Amino acid sequence: MSEQSVKSNQPLFLRAAWGEDTDRAPIWIMRQAGRYLPEYRALKEKYTFLELAGTPELAAEVTLQPLRRFPLDASIVFADIMTPLESMGVKIDFSPGPVIENPVRDVAAVEALRVPEPEEITPFVMETIKILRRELKVPLIGFGGAPLTLATYLVQGSGSKEYEFLRQFLRAEPEAAHLLLDKLADLSIGYLKEQVKAGAQAIQLFDSWAGIHDAEMYREFGAKYATKVLSALADEGVPRIYIAVKASHLYDEIAKLPVEVVSVDWRVPLDQVRPQFPGKTLQGNLDPAVMLSNPEVITREATKTLKAGLGGPHIFNLGHGIFKYTPPEHVAHLIECVHSFERKS
């Protein structure tokens, strides 16, 4: 944490992200712009997901929707982790999840992927960020997929429970895998630096599928390339957040990544994981299923999470994306719980 970066006049979210043990926990919610909001569903009836994510005015509108309802402490640009791959020459359909027309499974397919110039990568996301910075009163988080997670979709070809083709590819074609991951790291570096240049004030790197591997595989194919991306962002002046889910068996490796914030899923309490991440801010980790229950249960469980988050910097979030069935009034209630919880007493 840099002394210069922590300024008391910075917004709560950024102070916590830079390592300050703040008096209140800032809160934002993964997928806070999305299907649980009737105003999002209304837009979704008129536009496809790709139209929403690919049109700066619409993507900005969707990003702003939860901010109009709720006093959230940060926003995150509405985008998809897969779209940057199109600038490498990959054809992706959404039906509704991403489907890769030609899955990448050999050296020739890896070699055919071009690494684009940074400014070629989804310029509509940069436009969205610029619009949002003019409109927003809270910090804006940019994001991208970690190389291993992008490779997971590229090799498997579609969403999957197990991603078995990626798992076999890493073991059977390690050279092609390394070449692919290195190209994806270069893509991510360009993409995320462009987001910062456009105005993103923090970067979250999603390694959503890291948890399917053991520590040895993760070190070789995951952490190495996540580190390459995150190191390249070291001088950008924005805090870096890393998120993997179902990955508690990898926390010793994740602790070595050059990030300011580690996002933790709901499977392990924050006070239990805190010692594994010395010097880092923890983000998380209420079970999103709690948000489907009722205000009483939400208060009880959120308070448990807030108490477990004491003893170091904490950004409150769910342990994973909010479910589409979540009543919006439960979100209002959660934010009130978090904001009224005094961390210093």
Add this chain to the structure above:
Amino acid sequence: MSEQSVKSNQPLFLRAAWGEDTDRAPIWIMRQAGRYLPEYRALKEKYTFLELAGTPELAAEVTLQPLRRFPLDASIVFADIMTPLESMGVKIDFSPGPVIENPVRDVAAVEALRVPEPEEITPFVMETIKILRRELKVPLIGFGGAPLTLATYLVQGSGSKEYEFLRQFLRAEPEAAHLLLDKLADLSIGYLKEQVKAGAQAIQLFDSWAGIHDAEMYREFGAKYATKVLSALADEGVPRIYIAVKASHLYDEIAKLPVEVVSVDWRVPLDQVRPQFPGKTLQGNLDPAVMLSNPEVITREATKTLKAGLGGPHIFNLGHGIFKYTPPEHVAHLIECVHSFERKS
């Protein structure tokens, strides 16, 4: 481990299951009877899954198919963990995964579930076991779903990535949840005792979805009822195997279960988990995706698993079910690797 139970003339699988650090590791494969075998797919063209699992002669035939091809050290009866629920009055369709006509989500629905007499529970499974014991030269494993995992399907209503309704149900309706889990434990006890009576020589309890919970939730809703079932089998004279996947964050709790064998998925190496399970046999844990690669990679990775399994009793298996794309000749190759590996030298 009981001194009486470990007899040197017992089959290799049972000796290892009872805690003997055998000279060779026995091997069986989760879903060894299934879609990767052309002879299974041929039957599947003529019969539905429910016809195969529900007709003793067909279920026995399917169970025997892999044994005719491969020198496996154990067999496991072909059945489905959901079918016993039908004897409670639950209507289940397979399309192709299980779909519950009326998901159980309140006290009234829980109270409406009857706990059947043991002999009412899927008598066709007991018939299958009897046929198999006449045919088989290797030990036969019986199995059932752990209460929390059965509840997971019953409450969610169908297969799901997240089982969010079960997760919210446990938190919002703990009393109904406990009543449900207790009834499911009674069902499982009856079901598994009947299997032993019919001839099953080991019992594997599948807690496939335990890993979606944190340790506190698992203790209250998972381990408590798994323990009830497993304790009731203590005097049945068969080794008890427990399997949960994606559950390394729960191993401290799982270590307390009254079982002889813990099955481990591929995410953590056996030598690393061994100290967490003193006195238990470890079962596992080759990544099933390795089986999609090639003989060279299979040899390398299986040897790694075999070496990590040294230092205590080990039953070789995959870390999860075999994939349907697996070439059968890869299975033959794996078994050869395992059988030729000398554990004492």
